[in-house]
Amino acid sequence: MSQEIKKVVLAFSGGLDTSVILKWLQQTYGCEVVTFTADLGQGEELEPARAKAELLGVKQIFIEDLREEFVRDYVMPMMRANALYEGQYLLGTSIARPLIAKKQIEIARLVGADAVSHGATGKGNDQVRFELGYYALAPDIKIIAPWREWDLTSREALIGFAEAHQIPVAKDKRGESPFSTDANMLHTSSEGKVLEDPWEEVPDYVYSRTVNPEDAPNTPQYITVDFERGDAVAVDGVGLSPANLLMKLNDLGRAHGIGRLDLVENRFVGMKSRGMYETPGGTIYAAAHRGIESITLDRGAAHLKDELMPRYAELVYNGFWFAPEREMLQAAIDYSQEKVTGTVRLKLYKGSVNVVGRKSPHSLYSSRIVTFEDDAGAYDQRDAKGFIKLNALRLRLLGQRDRS
Template identity: 50%
Template sequence: MKIVVAYSGGLDTSVILNWLKDTYSAEVVAFCADVGQEEELDGLEEKALNTGASRCYVDNLQEEYARDFIFPMIQAGALYEGQYFLGTSIARPLIAKRMVEIALAEEADAIAHGATGKGNDQIRFELTAAALAPRLQVIAPWRDERFRTEFPGRAEMIAYCADRGINVEASAKKPYSMDRNLLHISYESGILEDPWFDASAPEHKGMYKLSVSPEDAPDTPEYLELNFDQGICTGLAHPRLWEILSELNYNGEQDASLTPLWIMRVLNKLGGQHGVGRVDMVENRFVGMKSRGVYETPGGAILHFAHRQMESLTMDREVMHLRDSLIPKYSTLVYNGFWFAPEREALQALVAESQKNVTGTVRLKLYKGNIIAAGRKSPVSLYNPHIATMEADPTKAYNQDDATGFIHLNALRLKVAAEVHGA
């Protein structure tokens, strides 16, 4: 038997890799996806081989993640339950997709993951596998009673690794769990399980990695411009753009257009400096329970806000309202793991059609946790100042007398109802 396992090199996945090899008498191939978690990946292949893997793939998926997953989701205006930018949710189908591709190339019998039986990630991984490779077996050790019996806690895992000569750095457990990628960082569990706990208090500022607190943000606002083409951000304008790119080790040409990856990196840097994009919420997991999560999404928050400003200028009213009515459905599909489901793909086609004229430039002001609109312009703007003006309309496109009949017709059913009910 051959199994491809999602592997990070940490305690849990090191134990899982070796346990799978022993329990299933299997050849185990390790896979690590770089989606911007900023963890040190050097030496990971050697570590996986020393832990028992026959081979280890370490794939940089950041550009694909930004281009094919984050940006199409931003086009759709997705926010889960009105707050969550879906940072973890949208990364999982990409990771699972690549794991399935490796499993098929390796002619593996199964894939395995380290997601727990209480969370959403197990569903996201396994629904992706079902959609892309239904004949692949999926192994979830945390849902296997044999695994839970053998490893009721970290002490047993550490002892297991010591007994087998598996090198892991088992530091003291943090008072919360953290998951990072290009779009966000999420914090949950531990001290955050109390929804009354104030994660924004000054004494907890050390928890945050991507952003300063709004109170500590600069006292001077900062301006930037974002360019959109059919709902996709294609470029940025900022006085310090190339200085920021240099700080981020940008390796491209200065006259080249920025890719989605580098747009995300710059926006994360700028947004983080101004305390933008922090969310603290209690959300509804697909498995049925409520959970409390704290998120940092500086670049995603800026992109989401700017995109909406561009739509406000260029998008037909009824098309916008139709698309908006589908945002809860679209967001739930992403959150619940149905990225590769036909209904999400159908919605994406509608979204793409709705974005054909979402083109132009948005100017924003960042200030102490706030994203403020400071201007919008577009060559296909639907805003006509001559019609909208409160002064005389030189085009005579709008006759105010027409509003009388318009109001009478819309009031008719209200009047009939009032008469029937004795108003």
């Protein structure tokens, strides 16, 4: 093995799993390990990851702040599509994986590595997402997925390995974790252990990014979100960068208990899983985007987008971000956003976000035509008779046939 793999780039968090993986790679493959830690706004101090890597003898350590790139180039394009997997999930974990994979491949080329490695298990979706990204960007890259190779099949085994190789294990990591989490700027996901019974309600202590809606303020808060060509650019009239805008919406969502989701979903690998997602800012963003589209998109374009959306969401969920079909859909979606500019007013209250106003210089809404009052000839109601009779023609023919 040592002759096949000389240098590997590991997606490294500094936690128990990836610390054990780092040492295991060094031992099993006799190779040099380069670590890459991405700052995607997960809210954790990243310097401990550097210190852990140094302790384990890593010479080349990469820690990159990807927050703006993450929101600008991944989250916002996905939001233009109104993407929801299985009608509910805002794809917070899924959308982060292609960016991590892209950066790993860039680093592998920079340092001359011949392999990349990740800490995803053999039961989940992330192994697929990472590896489809790797192969799309570097078709000949070697991939090492330790969870599919080693015999460390339990948390106790991981801790035992760590202790045997002088890898520090935090006290709070020694006990059996009640659930596992993954976080980035868009969301936090929790699954496993106490969440595995889909009949049992999610315990309140699992939530970390939102207040309990029952404890949220008793007075609603009204905000505005400005859009330009399908992307949010300002909150309450204050222009913000993509990452700062999402952070602002996250703060608002947290305070009002917005964005909690208890979901049983279908994993790409074939099993059902139950998870809890918190997406406070993303939930507000999605509602606002729908709101501005409602007055700026033509009916045909809007309905076609809704038909394309499940396919787009499935591609993101399954890891096909770099696939040509996702890029084709993105081109169509982005074209639809040329006139999606304006302002949406939203009401935030005890776990809910509702659009209560919208305006745009490109609005297709005409109060002159739609009014119930005198429209001064803007719409001739007599035209509706022929419209209805033509649309009813096939139904009448069917009815006549079936009565005979």
